[in-house]
Amino acid sequence: MLVRLRPVVHASPAPDGLHLRGWASSCTITGGAGLWKVWQRLAPQLAEGLPASDLGVPEGTAPAVRAAVEMILEQLRAHDMLVEVPEEWGPDAPAPDIAAWLESVADRPVEAWRRLRAVTVTVAGTGVLAGMAVRAATAAGLAVVVVPGGETAAAGSVAVETTGGTPHVGAADTSLVAADDSSLVVSAGKFLVLAGCGADVGHVLPPTEPRLNLVNTEAIDVADRLGLTGEPTEVLAALIGSAAVHRLICAVAGLPDPSTEFVVHPGEAVPETTFPMALVARLDPLRATYHPLLTRSQRTLDATHLTTDDPWRAFEALVDPELGPVETPRFGALPQVPANLATSGDALGIGTTAEAARLDAALNAIKTDGVVGLTKSHARGSALRLAARFHQGEPVPEREWATHATARRWWKALTLRFAVPAEATVERLAPNAFKAEIRHQQRILAWSIEATAGDAVAFAALAATGYAQAGRDGTAHLNGAAPQKVDDEQPDWITPEWLWPADVRDREEALQTTLAALPNIKIEPSTLDGAR
Structure with a gap:
């Protein structure tokens, strides 16, 4: 195993040091203009990856340089900008961009990839919205099956032609039904994500367990509030379909949901003060933001x-x-x-x-x-x-x-x-x-x-x-x-x-x-x- 700089980390020189930005945090390290020169020497080695035993300062290094390297490494660890990865992913390696994404956001990228490869993504729906979801799941290297919208799949296996490689074959979930071209259900493992898209607005609900009688009610409520009407446009359908698959992948892989305000690592509980967040996207102008969702129980x-x-x-x-x-x-x-x-x-x-x-x-x-x-x-x-x-x-x-x-x-x-x-x-x-x-x-x-x-x-x-x-x-x-x-802190x-x-x-x-x-x-x- 190697300790590697997360690919998402970027650095820029500061007047008295350097500024580091990761996927969920950032920091500024001060200590002189020489810190940027130390970073320029250190960063390529960290990007390639080093055994944990070699992650230190060689003997004979000047005290000032040693202090600078140790300070940088300390901040990289404190802000979760380093990750352990294998030297080689092996025969079932993800595509380079998927590997870089997992190395950027996952605590254990290999374990996250194995979770994703162990499931089949079921896409329930038809039309451009379902097509975009299939394309997104396939691009991530996942197995995909499709349940046509408005129909219940027969038990057994369904072969689906994908847009990015050979067809995958998997068992279809007989309970997943999308009403029409404007609705979408994607599921994998124990998680399910519902989405909807009209002519100028769409939404993606948070991942949940597949209790469809309750979840479908939530989807209807959200669609009514947003005034979802008309046929999905290709641009908005691409955003909604991809976002639905993205939220599903994060849930299956044990990654933080894209909407979360907190960095929640596998095994940790999500803070109880958070609300489920629904993505709402609008076309004119094109934008997507997360909004708190009061579910039926809440x-x-x-x-x-x-x-x-x-x-x-x-x-x-x-x-x-x-x-x-x-x-x-x-x-x-x-x-x-x-x-x-x-x-x-x-x-x-x-x-x-x-x-x-x-x-x-x-x-x-x-x-x-x-x-x-x-x-x-x-x-x-x-x-x-x-x-x-x-x-x-x-x-x-x-x-x-x-x-x-x-x-x-x-x-x-x-x-x-x-x-x-x-x-x-x-x-x-x-x-x-x-x-x-x-x-x-x-x-x-x-x-x-x-x-x-x-x-x-x-x-x-x-x-x-x-x-x-x-x-x-x-x-x-x-x-x-x-x-x-x-405010807890008040002036005297x-x-x-x-x-x-x-x-x-x-x-x-x-x-x-x-x-x-x-x-x-x-x-x-x-x-x-x-x-x-």
């Missing part, structure tokens, strides 16, 4: 919340401009001072930050008889507040909230900046549970329930300010149950008032316990198909 708002470890990833998937089931929130021509405003369709969102306004708009746009939250705590907190809204409590004097800096800020914004002749009333529903209502004559402009009187008035005044700022009528509501997106001059309502989340759990204990308070988890 798109169900279980217990009225999106199921994921990272709520903000779930939010971005929910409002993705290509595949999200909720219209992407936009700021448009809405004024952004003093409150941040956004709209998702006709739904208005209000917040102290742009992200908070986008989240509020998106959840307000979801049509449901219940209460929806981005997390379980968010959904439960919102539902408990709604259930406790008409509970009566003890009146709270103004002095208990008038000193709250944020309450004063939004109260002044409402009554002075927008000249709304409003009145605020606060009631104590229970220890550490306060309800605030802001009225104009007999009309309730906004309400809120929080753990302190100041927070309750602040949220109600912010909500009323947002409506006044946007020129909206009705009763507004905001609460502190929503997850906050706060940042005060709690600046970050409000981040600290409100610290009181949320106790508030929910208090509200749940009020008389006649009952909430029930429900499910909601996020596609609506």
